[in-house]
Amino acid sequence: MTYHPATGPIGAEGRYWDALIEGRLELPRCASCGTWHWPAVWRCGACGSWDHEWVEQPIEGSVFTYTRTHHGFGGTEAFAKPFSTLVVALRTVPIRLVGVLDPDDAALKIGAPVTGAIGRTRFGDADVPALRWRLA
Ligand SMILES: [Zn+2]
CATH class of the missing domain: 2.40.50 (OB fold (Dihydrolipoamide Acetyltransferase, E2P))
Structure with missing residues (x-):
C-alpha cells in the first residue's frame, strides 16, 4: 500500500486510500472473474482483466x-x-x-x-x- 504524506494516495490502491479518507473501507474485486485482490493490482492475475470494481466492506x-x-x-x-x-x-x-x-x-x-x-x-x-x- 502506498500513501505519500505530501501527495496522498498513489498507485493501484489509490481508491483504497481515497475511500478511507471519506470514511469507508473499499476493496477491489476483478469485474470479470470475481477474484479479490489485495494488495490492489492493475491487472487480474487470474484472468488477465484490467477491470476492477471497488466494493465497500464492513x-x-x-x-x-x-x-x-x-x-x-x-x-x-x-x-x-x-x-x-x-x-x-x-x-x-x-x-x-x-x-x-x-x-x-x-x-x-x-x-x-x-x-x-x-x-x-x-x-x-x-x-x-x-x-x-x-x-x-
Ligand atoms: Zn479476473
Whole structure:
C-alpha cells in the first residue's frame, strides 16, 4: 500500500486510500472473474482483466495474528506503549488487513472477533488514514 504524506494516495490502491479518507473501507474485486485482490493490482492475475470494481466492506473480522510493541521506534511516537498491531482476516472477503488495536487490551488473542474504525496515524508531519481495531 502506498500513501505519500505530501501527495496522498498513489498507485493501484489509490481508491483504497481515497475511500478511507471519506470514511469507508473499499476493496477491489476483478469485474470479470470475481477474484479479490489485495494488495490492489492493475491487472487480474487470474484472468488477465484490467477491470476492477471497488466494493465497500464492513470493517470487521477476526485476529489472524498480532505483535505487541513495548519499545518505540520511528513512526510510533503517537502510540502509548505497549500497543498491538493486528493482522485481521476480514469476515466478508478473503483479505487480511493491518491496523492497531485501540485501546490495547490484555485479552487479545488469535481468533478474537474485532470491529474496526478509520482513524488517523501521525507519521512525521502528516496525518495518514489508518484502521483501528477493537475487540468485539
Ligand atoms: Zn479476473
